[in-house]
Amino acid sequence: MxxxxxxxxxxxxxxxxxxxxxxxxxxxxxxxxxxxxxxxxxxxxxxxxxxxxxxxxxxxxxxxxxxxxxxxxxxxxxxxRSPHRQAATGGTDEFLLLACLTYSHDDPGRWARARRMLTEHPELAGHSIHTAAAVGDVAAARRMLDGDPGLANRQGGPHRWEPLLYLAYSRIDSTVPGHSTLEVARLLLERGADPAAGFLWDGLRSPFTALTGAFGGGEGAPPPHQFRLELAELLLDAGADANDSQALYNCGLQPEDDAHLRLLLRHGLGRGDGGVWHRRLGHTHPTPAELLQDELIKAARQDRTDRYRLLLDHGADPHGVGTGHPVHEGRTAHEWATLFGHGDDPDPVLRFLGACLRADEKTARELRSDAAVAYRPQHLVTAAEQGRTAAVRLMAGLGFDVRGMALHQAAFHGHLDTVRALVELGADPDRTDPRFQATPRGWAEHNHQWAVARYLATVERSRPR
Incomplete structure (x- = not known):
């Protein structure tokens, strides 16, 4: 089995x-x-x-x-650790709760409240090594570390985190003279802080490390650290492992920027033994080769040809299946590339699907068959997710069903033209998804796609009841 x-x-x-x-x-x-x-x-x-x-x-x-x-x-x-489950109790714990990403209910208002608390009570920065790290108070951090070097790795605060984690997940972004989270990070590392510090968010086996916090991103698109790349490079130079599964996932949800990937590749992504977290979690954590293959598969699925070539140049195997995540459908990067019209697979079904996504009507009609449409009925959802409006229109005309999750995905990713086309083609804006029981407008609102949400609200109001 x-x-x-x-x-x-x-x-x-x-x-x-x-x-x-x-x-x-x-x-x-x-x-x-x-x-x-x-x-x-x-x-x-x-x-x-x-x-x-x-x-x-x-x-x-x-x-x-x-x-x-x-x-x-x-x-x-x-x-x-479960940072999203901690309740504010006032004082420094409340300050740290508001200051840091928890990956639940993160929003600028929380960080603004933390800044107001700091303005009204500047002594908060020097209360503990954890508050000094979150704020970036260089003098306070140095004074405390001089008195007790063991503070560099001391767990504390509401999340039972090390100072480096409060620093990496803080979004206070103070620019007050004497405040620099980057300099405090340098100081902590010089005094022996573990560059691989991290935690398992609610037991998930994809560690949220200090490096993960530096990059930000992920569900809800929280912002990166104010010194995103500088802090990430500092951690990597100090010994953090580049095979950071959660950082790759989070950055992959905002796929337009390759800076994180280039930095991680320079520092060993896809190579080595996977670092301390892989040793701790064993086979339940992906290997470096699997992570690199996953990135190649994602690049193919997102039709990111420049990223695809970058990963191939760094040794990614186009015929590997990576971690085997269900969203990859058991396909290799090479197969996905063909589905997007870039591969050389001779399979006419794959070439038909590739022509559909390219909106190549002539080739698609030549290769079309009922079996080809039935082979991957969710192909229209892929087109909608990527905002390929012309492809959506072509595929609807070739027999793909617009009544599935295509409208949800287009709404979530903010593709207003595609959303309009799907509604015009008969997609139901009142349809709820099977997992969250949410409408396409709900998906748009969850991902802060307000233009799409406003449009769908007008469509909902105009529909007969």
Whole structure:
């Protein structure tokens, strides 16, 4: 059987219950359970004891033993933080909560409130090494570190973070003389701060490191650190690993800028052993080669030809499947490139789909078949997501259904012309998605695409009830 993916924020009791269920199924003669034991147990026993069942469960998730699985759960528990769940209680904790990204309800108003608190109570900056780091108070940080060098890695504050994390995720952006988060970062690193400092956001096995915080981005498009590239390079020079899965994900949601990728490639993205976080999390964390392949696949899916060539030049394998994320549909970068009309795959179905996205009507009509349309019905959603209005119109005329998630994706990404075309072609602005039960307007509002949201609001009001 394929190796199962360990759930995010895994629960030990749930895994133990899986072993109990397996025991019951084997005793009842369930053939699938019996076959699973035969496949995964090195010496299938006549009677499945609890230890045997635990071993099979562990191996089903790719671990050599139950203790190995337990060790990974211990690592996850040790590094899990939930900054989005912390409640403001006043004082310095409230200040740090408002000052830093939490990846939930982040907005400029929170950071403005933190700045007002600092203006009204400037002594906040010197209250602790964590507030000094968030503000960038160089003198206060130096004074405290001179008194206690161990503060460089001391966890504290509302999130139980190291100072470097409060610094990297802070969005106070103070320009007051004597304030510089970049200089405080340099000071912390000189005094022994761990450049790989990070945490697992609510148990997700993609570490949110100081490097992740420097780049910003991600869900809701929070801004980068005020010294984005300078801080990132400082961390990388100090030993942070360039194979940062969360930084790559966050930056990939705002794909227009390659600066982060060029910096990470210079510092070893796609090479090495993956660093301390990969060693901690083992096979549940992607390898450097998988991360690089994922970036190539994303570049192909986003039709970013310059980025695609950049990654190929740095050794990315166009025939690899990367981490196998479901959104990649099991396809290689080479296959995705063909779907966008840039590859040389001889498959006429792939070439048809590539012609559709290029809005090459002549080629698309020559290659069209019902099987080709049915092969990837969500291809119109891809066109809408990328704002390819001409392709959307062509594909609607070739038999692709506009009633799926195309309008949601076009709205989320702010493609107003594509949204208008989809509504004209019959897409339903009142349709809700299956996961969040939200309309296309809701998706637009979630991603701050206000022009699209206003247009869809007028469409909703004009529709007969």
């Amino acid at each position: 394929p190796i199962r993916r360990l759930p995010d924020n895994p629960d030990l009791e749930h895994l133990r219950n899986q072993a109990k269920t397996l025991q019951r199924q084997v005793r009842a003669g369930d053939q699938r359970a019996v076959d699973l034991v035969r496949e995964l147990h090195p010496r299938p026993p006549q009677a499945l004891r609890r230890a045997d069942a635990l071993l099979v469960v562990a191996r089903s998730y790719g671990f050599a033993s139950w203790p190995a699985l337990r060790a990974t759960l211990d690592v996850i528990d040790r590094y899990t």
